[in-house]
Amino acid sequence: MSGEVTRRQFCLAGGAAAAVAALGGGGALAQQNAQSVYLRPPGAVSEAHLLAHCDRCQRCVQVCPYNLVQPRPLSWDFPTVGTPELIFKEGYCDFCMLCVDVCPTGALSYEAPTAENIGVAKLISDACVAWDWGGCTVCADVCPVENAVTLDERGRPHVDEDLCNGCGLCELECPAPSLRAYDPSTVAKGIYVVSRESEAAALPGALTSAEYEAAYRKEAGHE
Amino acid sequence: MNKMRYLRIGVALAVLAVVFGCTLAHVPVGTLCALCPVGFAELTVAGGAVPWELLPGVLVLLAVVFLLGRVFCSWVCPTSLLRNLFGGRTPRGLTGQTGTCAGCATDPANPNTARTRNNLASQGVVLVVLLVVSFIVHFPVFCLICPIGLVFGTLFAASRLLVTWQPGWELLVFPAMLVLEVFVLRRWCSAICPLGFFFGLMAKARSRLTFLPDPRVRKDVCLHNEGCNVCATVCPEDISAATAEPHDLEDCTLCLDCREHCPTRAISLTVPKE
Numbered sequence: 201m202s203g204e205v206t207r208r209q210f211c212l213a214g215g216a217a218a219a220v221a222a223l224g225g226g227g228a229l230a231q232q233n234a235q236s237v238y239l240r241p242p243g244a245v246s247e248a249h250l251l252a253h254c255d256r257c258q259r260c261v262q263v264c265p266y267n268l269v270q271p272r273p274l275s276w277d278f279p280t281v282g283t284p285e286l287i288f289k290e291g292y293c294d295f296c297m298l299c300v301d302v303c304p305t306g307a308l309s310y311e312a313p314t315a316e317n318i319g320v321a322k323l324i325s326d327a328c329v330a331w332d333w334g335g336c337t338v339c340a341d342v343c344p345v346e347n348a349v350t351l352d353e354r355g356r357p358h359v360d361e362d363l364c365n366g367c368g369l370c371e372l373e374c375p376a377p378s379l380r381a382y383d384p385s386t387v388a389k390g391i392y393v394v395s396r397e398s399e400a401a402a403l404p405g406a407l408t409s410a411e412y413e414a415a416y417r418k419e420a421g422h423e
Numbered sequence: 424m425n426k427m428r429y430l431r432i433g434v435a436l437a438v439l440a441v442v443f444g445c446t447l448a449h450v451p452v453g454t455l456c457a458l459c460p461v462g463f464a465e466l467t468v469a470g471g472a473v474p475w476e477l478l479p480g481v482l483v484l485l486a487v488v489f490l491l492g493r494v495f496c497s498w499v500c501p502t503s504l505l506r507n508l509f510g511g512r513t514p515r516g517l518t519g520q521t522g523t524c525a526g527c528a529t530d531p532a533n534p535n536t537a538r539t540r541n542n543l544a545s546q547g548v549v550l551v552v553l554l555v556v557s558f559i560v561h562f563p564v565f566c567l568i569c570p571i572g573l574v575f576g577t578l579f580a581a582s583r584l585l586v587t588w589q590p591g592w593e594l595l596v597f598p599a600m601l602v603l604e605v606f607v608l609r610r611w612c613s614a615i616c617p618l619g620f621f622f623g624l625m626a627k628a629r630s631r632l633t634f635l636p637d638p639r640v641r642k643d644v645c646l647h648n649e650g651c652n653v654c655a656t657v658c659p660e661d662i663s664a665a666t667a668e669p670h671d672l673e674d675c676t677l678c679l680d681c682r683e684h685c686p687t688r689a690i691s692l693t694v695p696k697e
Contacts, residue, residue: 208610208614209539209542209545209610209613209614210542210544210545210548210614212545212608212610212614212615213542213544213545213546213548213549213614213615214548216549216614216615217548217549217552217553219568220549220552220553220556220564220565220568221552221556223556223564223567223568224556224557224559224560224564225560227560227562227564227567228559228560231560231562248561249470251561251562252466252469252470252471252561252562253466253469253470253472253474254563255456255457255459255462255463255465255466255474255477255563255566256454256456256563256566256572257453257454257456257457258446258453258454258456258575258579259451259452259453259457260451261446261579262445262446262449262450262451262452262453263449263450263451264449265449270583271576271579273580273583273589273591273592273593274591274592274593274596274597275592278567279560279562279564279567281567281576281593282566282572282576282579289587298451302451304453304457304474304476304477304480305466305470305474305476305477306470306472306474306476
């Protein structure tokens with residue numbers, strides 16, 4: 201009787217071990233195929249480093265005073281589920297570094313290049329109001345970094361990608377969704393902060409909505 | 424009445440409420456994942472560096488298990504919370520009165536002979552495999568399916584749904600995985616849970632020491648010799664306290680159901696008299 205139970209338990213354990221192995225393999229594959237590089241909190245060294253060091257304890261999520269740090273939702277890139285991601289919905293990052301301070305695993309660290317520069321703002325030419333018609337100057341007005349967002353002679357905003365630190369205030373304040381009629385072919389906002397590791401960051405200048413979505417696929421939680 | 428069960432449900436819910444309240448209040452206490460010895464080991468192999476800052480919390484958890492037995496399992500673990508609320512292995516839901524006792528029919532004189540013991544070997548196999556896989560793929564792989572993490576994941580997803588109206592697939596997938604792990608795979612805790620491997624080691628070390636508290640039976644009032652097996656019937660681990668040897672009590676999670684339901688109140692949580 202007890203021998204039989206032990207055998208059953210071992211079958212269970214073997215099944216669980218196989219599931220873990222399959223999960224690991226599937227996860228590694230999903231990682232390879234994932235186009236997206238998500239916008240991580242300041243101090244994230246790289247996607248691979250964060251994934252290897254984050255234990256999903258959610259302390260950075262809890263401590264963020266502006267609710268920017270959110271656990272990543274479940275997606276096809278499932279190994280990233282529960283790891284921290286920045287969402288500029290209720291505020292922007294003022295580099296208070298509380299998330300780095302509370303990280304117990306070194307997934308976020310002061311040594312990382314992103315500790316002072318989370319990402320870069322990319323203008324979305326077909327969603328930005330100023331791009332087509334001019335007149336809107338919100339992103340240039342609110343930007344806390346001098347000369348990071350400037351307006352050209354036609355009133356179009358331009359981001360100096362060397363100066364921009366990705367704080368997200370322009371994305372937060374961009375009034376495009378309320379200024380233009382709803383158009384399903386464009387993304388909601390005229391400016392988005394993207395990770396400097398992403399393909400979107402590698403494309404020069406302003407992007408179209410299609411380019412942006414293809415290079416930096418926004419998942420649930422962004423829009 | 425299932426007083427102890429309601430108390431355990433209360434304690435486990437309180438732990439979730441504290442984590443949730445701290446999230447709203449921006450207090451970085453972290454989830455239970457910050458105390459997890461499995462997570463600690465996984466990150467060590469996945470990241471190639473020991474996350475020393477996690478170590479104090481992990482050691483505190485293991486010390487508690489060493490001193491008090493596997494209290495985490497029945498009082499804190501969200502898996503037990505779900506079983507206490509919705510049924511599952513032996514405690515049959517919120518109002519269920521009785522459990523089953525595997526050994527009571529086959530060997531009423533000592534039901535402990537036929538019960539399913541916590542299987543350190545199979546838990547160890549799972550632990551080794553998950554560490555090897557984590558080492559190869561460079562991320563903590565068991566965290567993706569751990570029922571404790573899934574409960575917290577569901578909570579965070581639910582709060583995202585309610586607070587900012589952002590429904591996610593995890594609201595369907597996580598509960599489905601929990602049903603599979605907690606209610607379909609009824610031996611999850613005793614055969615798979617790698618956390619149980621660490622706790623089992625602690626419990627083994629603990630059973631060598633005789634001065635620590637365990638449920639003990641006063642033989643003069645115990646009705647076991649008259650055929651009573653209530654303690655084994657109500658025990659989630661099928662342990663008969665009346666006939667338990669120290670190695671049987673290694674699996675005890677100190678839920679105290681036996682103490683509550685013993686018809687002669689013969690069981691108490693004490694250190695040995697000698």
